[in-house]
Amino acid sequence: MIHSFIALLPDKCTSCMLCVRECPAWCIHLDSHTEEVTEPGARRPKKINVLDSFDIDYSLCMYCGICVDVCPFDALEWDQHRALISDSRVDLTLGITQLTSEKDSAN
Template identity: 55%
Template sequence: MIHGSIALIEDACTSCMICARECPTWCITLTSHMEQMVPAPGARPRTHNVLDTFTIDWALCMYCGVCIEQCPTDALEWAGAHVAPASSLAELAHGREQLGGGGA
């Protein structure tokens, strides 16, 4: 597989933040919030994380793949295309829309 950009599989992401913590350049940022799930009748209520934002700053990323290897839910994968050049550093910070995760 070509080590180009990294794609987010948003449905698989549990907002555990392992990718952000393990990244050697700290190029990944994410935010989430807790929501309460309504389980089957008689079961205790449970909470789970809901992903709000997920950003990779390609100006900092060194394309090592540590985030992909460490993700316990396989929510990150190599995408074949390289990241396109940009005219400013701010344009190299890609959010959920550019990473293939869609938007909310």
């Protein structure tokens, strides 16, 4: 496995912020909010975190994989990926769709 891309599995992400806080390059940005859901049979509504945005700034990322390691829910994983190049530095910041769809296209 070539460690050339860190992919996000958004369904597994609980917005716990561990990856964001452990990242030595401060290159992960995560935005989320809490919602209350009432499950059938439950006495009280449950609070869950809903992921709004997840960005990795690949112009800064050093591919250390600490985020992959610390994620308790395996929501981040190493992935094979084509070359990440761009004519604009801003475009190297990838959001949820790019972080996941790139993974699907590589498979």
